Amino acid sequence: xxxxxxxxxxxxxxxxxxxxxxxxxxxxxxxxxxxxxxxxxxxxxxxxxxxxxxxxxxxxxxxxxxxxxxxxxxxxxxxxxxxxxxxxxxxxxxxxxxxxxxxxxxxxxxxxxxxxxxxxxxxxxxxxxxxxxxxxxxxxxxxxxxxxxxxxxxxxxxxxxxxxxxxxxxxxxxxxxxxxxxxxxxxxxxxxxxxxxxxxxxxxxxxxxxxxxxxxxxxxxxxxxxxxxxxxxxxxxxxxxxxxxxxxxxxxxxxxxxxxxxxxxxxxxxxxxxxxxxxxxxxxxxxxxxxxxxxxxxxxxxxxxxxxxxxxxxxxxxxxxxxxxxxxxxxxxxxxxxxxxxxxxxxxxxxxxxxxxxxxxxxxxxxxxxxxxxxxxxxxxxxxxxxxxxxxxxxxxxxxxxxxxxxxxxxxxxxxxxxxxxxxxxxxxxxxxxx
Amino acid sequence: xxxxxxxxxxxxxxxxxxxxxxxxxxxxxxxxxxxxxxxxxxxxxxxxxxxxxxxxxxxxxxxxxxxxxxxxxxxxxxxxxxxxxxxxxxxxxxxxxxxxxxxxxxxxxxxxxxxxxxxxxxxxxxxxxxxxxxxxxxxxxxxxxxxxxxxxxxxxxxxxxxxxxxxxxxxxxxxxxxxxxxxxxxxxxxxxxxxxxxxxxxxxxxxxxxxxxxxxxxxxxxxxxxxxxxxxxxxxxxxxxxxxxxxxxxxxxxxxxxxxxxxxxxxxxxxxxxxxxxxxxxxxxxxxxxxxxxxxxxxxxxxxxxxxxxxxxxxxxxxxxxxxxxxxxxxxxxxxxxxxxxxxxxxxxxxxxxxxxxxxxxxxxxxxxxxxxxxxxxxxxxxxxxxxxxxxxxxxxxxxxxxxxxxxxxxxxxxxxxxxxxxxxxxxxxxxxxx
Numbered sequence: 001x002x003x004x005x006x007x008x009x010x011x012x013x014x015x016x017x018x019x020x021x022x023x024x025x026x027x028x029x030x031x032x033x034x035x036x037x038x039x040x041x042x043x044x045x046x047x048x049x050x051x052x053x054x055x056x057x058x059x060x061x062x063x064x065x066x067x068x069x070x071x072x073x074x075x076x077x078x079x080x081x082x083x084x085x086x087x088x089x090x091x092x093x094x095x096x097x098x099x100x101x102x103x104x105x106x107x108x109x110x111x112x113x114x115x116x117x118x119x120x121x122x123x124x125x126x127x128x129x130x131x132x133x134x135x136x137x138x139x140x141x142x143x144x145x146x147x148x149x150x151x152x153x154x155x156x157x158x159x160x161x162x163x164x165x166x167x168x169x170x171x172x173x174x175x176x177x178x179x180x181x182x183x184x185x186x187x188x189x190x191x192x193x194x195x196x197x198x199x200x201x202x203x204x205x206x207x208x209x210x211x212x213x214x215x216x217x218x219x220x221x222x223x224x225x226x227x228x229x230x231x232x233x234x235x236x237x238x239x240x241x242x243x244x245x246x247x248x249x250x251x252x253x254x255x256x257x258x259x260x261x262x263x264x265x266x267x268x269x270x271x272x273x274x275x276x277x278x279x280x281x282x283x284x285x286x287x288x289x290x291x292x293x294x295x296x297x298x299x300x301x302x303x304x305x306x307x308x309x310x311x312x313x314x315x316x317x318x319x320x321x322x323x324x325x326x327x328x329x330x331x332x333x334x335x336x337x338x339x340x341x342x343x344x345x346x347x348x349x350x351x352x353x354x355x356x357x358x359x360x361x362x363x364x365x366x367x368x369x370x371x372x373x374x375x376x377x378x379x380x381x382x383x384x385x386x387x388x389x390x391x392x393x394x395x396x397x398x399x400x401x402x403x404x405x406x407x408x409x410x411x412x413x414x415x416x417x418x419x420x421x422x423x424x425x426x427x428x429x430x431x432x433x434x435x
Numbered sequence: 436x437x438x439x440x441x442x443x444x445x446x447x448x449x450x451x452x453x454x455x456x457x458x459x460x461x462x463x464x465x466x467x468x469x470x471x472x473x474x475x476x477x478x479x480x481x482x483x484x485x486x487x488x489x490x491x492x493x494x495x496x497x498x499x500x501x502x503x504x505x506x507x508x509x510x511x512x513x514x515x516x517x518x519x520x521x522x523x524x525x526x527x528x529x530x531x532x533x534x535x536x537x538x539x540x541x542x543x544x545x546x547x548x549x550x551x552x553x554x555x556x557x558x559x560x561x562x563x564x565x566x567x568x569x570x571x572x573x574x575x576x577x578x579x580x581x582x583x584x585x586x587x588x589x590x591x592x593x594x595x596x597x598x599x600x601x602x603x604x605x606x607x608x609x610x611x612x613x614x615x616x617x618x619x620x621x622x623x624x625x626x627x628x629x630x631x632x633x634x635x636x637x638x639x640x641x642x643x644x645x646x647x648x649x650x651x652x653x654x655x656x657x658x659x660x661x662x663x664x665x666x667x668x669x670x671x672x673x674x675x676x677x678x679x680x681x682x683x684x685x686x687x688x689x690x691x692x693x694x695x696x697x698x699x700x701x702x703x704x705x706x707x708x709x710x711x712x713x714x715x716x717x718x719x720x721x722x723x724x725x726x727x728x729x730x731x732x733x734x735x736x737x738x739x740x741x742x743x744x745x746x747x748x749x750x751x752x753x754x755x756x757x758x759x760x761x762x763x764x765x766x767x768x769x770x771x772x773x774x775x776x777x778x779x780x781x782x783x784x785x786x787x788x789x790x791x792x793x794x795x796x797x798x799x800x801x802x803x804x805x806x807x808x809x810x811x812x813x814x815x816x817x818x819x820x821x822x823x824x825x826x827x828x829x830x831x832x833x834x835x836x837x838x839x840x841x842x843x844x845x846x847x848x849x850x851x852x853x854x855x856x857x858x859x860x861x862x863x864x865x866x867x868x869x870x
Contacts (some may be wrong), residue, residue: 075609084562086591089610101610106586127519137572138596151541156521161573174510175524175536 002250002313005121005153006114009260010315014308017316020260022055024288029053029062032294035080038073039296056263059286060274064297070100070239079103081292091139092238092337102141102238103292109148111289115244115258116149122249122256122313123207123232125179127154132177132205134160134168134186135212141242142212146181149244155179162186165193173202180208183335184215184223184231188365191226205229211236211243213335214323216431219365220252233322239295240285246320251312254319261289264318265297266306269327280305282327283320301328331426333360334367336404340425343371343406346397352376355416361429370407371398377413437685437748440556440588441549444695445750449743452751455695457490459723464488464497467729470515473508474731491698494721495709500733505535505674514538516727526574527673527772537576537673538727544583546724547676550693551584554682557691557748558642558667560614562589567612567640569595569603569621570647576677577647581616584679590614597621600628608637615643618770619650619658619666623800626661640664646671646678648770649758651866654800655687668757674730675720681755686747689754696724699753700732701741704762715740717762718755736763766861768795769802771839775860778806778841781832787811790851796864805842806833812848 004010012020030050032039042063043049052061070078079086081103088104104112117125125131131150135142143161150157158177160168168190171177180187187210194200205227211234224231235255236243245262246255257264265274266281275281283304287294302323311319331338340358347356355374360367373394381387391408398406417424439445447455465485467474477498478484487496505513514521516538523539539547552560560566566585570577578596585592593612595603603625606612615622622645629635640662646669659666670690671678680697681690692699700709701716710716718739722729737758746754766773775793782791790809795802808829816822826843833841852859 083565083591084589087586087589088592088594090594091606103591106589130518136596137578138594143572144594151522154519154522154541156518156538157523159523159525159573159579161571171526 003121003124003126004315005117010118010256010317012260012316014316017259018056021263021288024260025056025059025263025286026050026053028286028288028290028294029296032080032296036078038069038077059263059265059297062286062297064272064284064299065295066299067100067239067301074099075101078293078295080294081105086292089139090141090144090238090242100239102241104241105291108241108290108292111261112145112241112244113148113152115241115247115261116145117152118149118258119209119232119234119244119247120146120149120153120155120179122247123179123209123230125150125153125155125207129153129155129178130158130176130204131155131179131181132158132160132168132172134162134180134182134190135243136162141236141238142181145236145242145244146209165190169194169197169199172205173199176204178204178206180205180227180229182208182210183212184210184219185213185334185366187223187227187231188219191223192364195226200226200228203227207232209234209247213332214430222365235320235323237285237298237300239298240287241290245285249311249313249315253311254307254321256311256313256315256317256319259317262287264306264320266304267299269299269301269303277306277308280324283323299327301326301330303327329426331358331360331369331428333369334404336402338369338402338404342401343398346394346401347371347373350394350397351379352394356425357416358426359429360426367430368407369404370409372409372411372416374413374416375410380413438556438559438561439750440552445553445691445752447695447751449751452694453491456698456723459695460491460494460698460721461485461488463721463723463725463729464731467515467731471513473504473512494698494700494732497721497732499707499719500730502535502674502734502736509534510536513728513730515729516540521727524574525576525579525673525677535674537676539676540726543676543725543727546696547580547679548583548587550676550679550682550696551580552587553584553693554644554667554669554679555581555584555588555590555614557682557684558614558644558665560585560588560590560642564588564590564613565593565611565639566590566614566616567593567595567603567607569597569615569617569625570678571597576671576673577616580671580677580679581644600625604629604632604634607640608634611639613639613641615640615662615664617643617645618647619645619654620648620769620801622658622662622666623654626658627799630661635661635663638662642667644669644682648767649865657800670755670758672720672733672735674733675722676725680720684746684748684750688746689742689756691746691748691750691752691754694752697722699741699755701739702734704734704736704738712741712743715759718758734762736761736765738762764861766793766795766804766863768804769839771837773804773837773839777836778833781829781836782806782808785829785832786814787829791860792851793861794864795861802865803842804839805844807844807846807851809848809851810845815848 137143269282572578
């Protein structure tokens with residue numbers, strides 16, 4: 001039997017959803033135009049007045065918003081309500097430059113938690129469940145989002161936070177956790193750890209809600225088998241609220257977007273043109289209920305396909321595929337956003353030429369990343385000790401920039417292949433995005 | 436001007452407070468007797484029936500509860516409501532043996548957050564404030580408690596969690612944090628870091644709420660001066676709910692106990708006899724509003740003095756001194772509970788004799804701990820390398836047991852002084868508890 005948290009919304013007619021979106025979009029655009037200098041300026045530049053937006057059909061007239069806009073507006077530039085009305089800040093982990101900071105009124109948090117509650121209900125969550133949350137807490141949205149959703153359901157919430165696998169497994173056994181929330185790679189690691197300890201019969205998990213990074217169908221099957229659960233995908237962005245922007249239902253064929261709060265579009269990343277259902281393009285979100293930090297046509301850079309096909313779960317909200325890639329060059333490695341430009345900056349700062357290659361792989365369901373860097377003729381050395389020392393220095397500098405361990409291999413001059421066109425900087429061997 | 440969160444409660448007449456306590460205690464005792472096998476058994480053994488408890492005057496008839504009782508009842512033995520009514524678990528950091536796990540209904544969390552909101556209001560918190568919480572989140576009660584209290588006030592909450600001092604200071608400057616919540620030693624460290632960077636004029640802090648470990652008046656003055664704030668103490672126990680069981684007001688002369696939720700007693704730790712106001716003894720709490728996990732006469736092992744003297748802040752609830760010591764041998768080092776018996780266990784397991792001394796100190800406002808261990812005649816070595824290797828092995832084993840770094844010094848046989856009576860195992864040079 002399918003569980004819902006707000007069936008009257010989750011299974012509303014398309015007409016009803018459309019009516020909500022029309023009404024809320026018109027109000028949101030009026031509100032941001034009147035309250036946020038940034039939006040007023042952008043709309044004025046394009047010659048668009050709030051009155052021009054009369055329904056969701058007019059959404060395509062509005063300008064896009066990018067992550068750079070958010071960084072430039074840091075910290076208070078996009079705030080649509082006075083600070084005294086805001087009760088929470090969350091933030092991306094942004095390891096370099098300015099972070100993205102998102103603001104929430106109490107009502108914004110309330111609606112965000114509703115979205116997470118829908119995801120937990122879709123995974124079978126009821127007041128009888130023990131929801132084990134090992135996403136990080138604090139500024140990261142994973143922990144607080146799922147924690148809040150679990151409270152809405154009335155499940156018993158275990159705010160485990162991340163790390164300490166021994167304790168995770170001990171509590172899982174002792175307290176009878178039934179729904180696990182974490183990244184898919186940590187789920188895979190926990191599954192292995194449970195088997196290594198021979199505890200697979202002592203856990204009572206029935207479902208998992210895994211997001212914040214890309215994962216394959218193979219990985220899903222592996223986790224499902226090892227933990228004896230059904231594994232559900234979840235998607236979200238701190239900028240847009242956090243996890244729960246969309247979530248998987250029992251059909252496990254894409255994630256329903258909470259369309260009463262967010263309007264989704266898929267665009268051609270080059271032209272900005274809106275693409276029809278079934279076509280692959282960049283996902284764009286407009287929030288239509290957020291008070292403190294409403295975003296209009298926010299370009300996620302995630303490549304997706306939307307589908308309005310009837311779903312066996314009974315939900316009527318549009319489905320999105322897992323992200324099938326990125327429209328920028330960002331990599332997500334071990335859950336951390338990595339831009340090749342960040343790596344290049346470190347190399348140049350340390351006096352290396354820009355001849356390098358980034359190789360991303362996956363070992364035991366965990367990401368690996370290596371940078372091969374050419375030494376110049378001048379710095380060339382065949383003394384292993386000298387090379388090892390230089391490599392260590394680069395490892396430390398990359399750790400400081402990215403927050404994760406990157407393997408570094410210094411290679412001999414002229415050994416990295418030159419291409420005639422754009423250099424192939426990144427080799428991603430993970431096949432996360434195969435479709 | 437003094438700020439209150441619930442003035443009608445915080446400044447209620449003594450008669451009103453007494454009336455609440457009488458009524459709620461009677462109901463609580465009846466409830467636990469009927470719902471918790473553990474309490475029924477303990478009361479039956481003492482020949483006490485729920486009807487014998489007719490007011491708070493009868494509290495002294497009830498048996499005590501200890502931390503060992505809680506450990507024995509792990510995980511579900513003291514639960515007074517079905518699991519399906521519970522929405523949260525929090526836990527002590529308990530590094531050895533069974534942890535203490537506390538359960539909450541939504542109403543329990545609501546009242547706990549009220550207590551924290553009173554503490555934030557007492558520190559001047561309003562909807563205009565930015566409350567910077569760098570207590571840990573997750574199972575630890577510090578983060579979620581103050582976070583929830585800040586939401587109740589309607590302040591803007593920054594859920595920073597612990598660690599990453601660079602980021603703490605960056606957000607503090609960028610977002611204009613006004614109230615800092617963390618351990619006093621982390622506050623001292625942050626203060627130093629702010630000065631080292633010359634950022635003291637870029638922070639807008641006005642107050643701090645510092646708890647979870649003992650701190651001196653000198654430390655308070657140091658933090659207040661360096662950060663330009665007023666520093667408030669806060670007290671709590673996970674078992675009893677978390678931070679906010681009591682909190683300091685503008686008078687800064689002890690912490691008001693939230694007497695509408697908790698009845699406090701001070702007893703002679705040897706005889707169990709209740710002591711009058713002004714006398715030093717062990718603090719005992721009875722929760723009178725908790726639904727999921729009510730504790731009756733819980734012995735905190737903290738040595739305190741209670742005072743009903745009129746307070747200049749206008750609050751009428753009884754005040755407790757900072758803990759002035761412990762009635763057991765537990766040390767709190769770097770916020771972690773350390774029992775000398777844990778250290779002894781490690782030494783014996785590694786083949787050392789029980790001739791050792793634990794020296795606890797404080798350097799730059801941060802705790803230090805060293806164990807001096809006698810080598811036996813057989814294991815004696817004057818080879819520095821061999822000794823260093825053995826010391827490192829002990830450091831690792833102690834880290835695994837306690838979770839913190841303990842300096843180890845192996846000393847020559849017969850160099851630790853023998854006393855004729857009870858061995859002096861612990862030398863605490865911190866003077867945290869001077870009165």
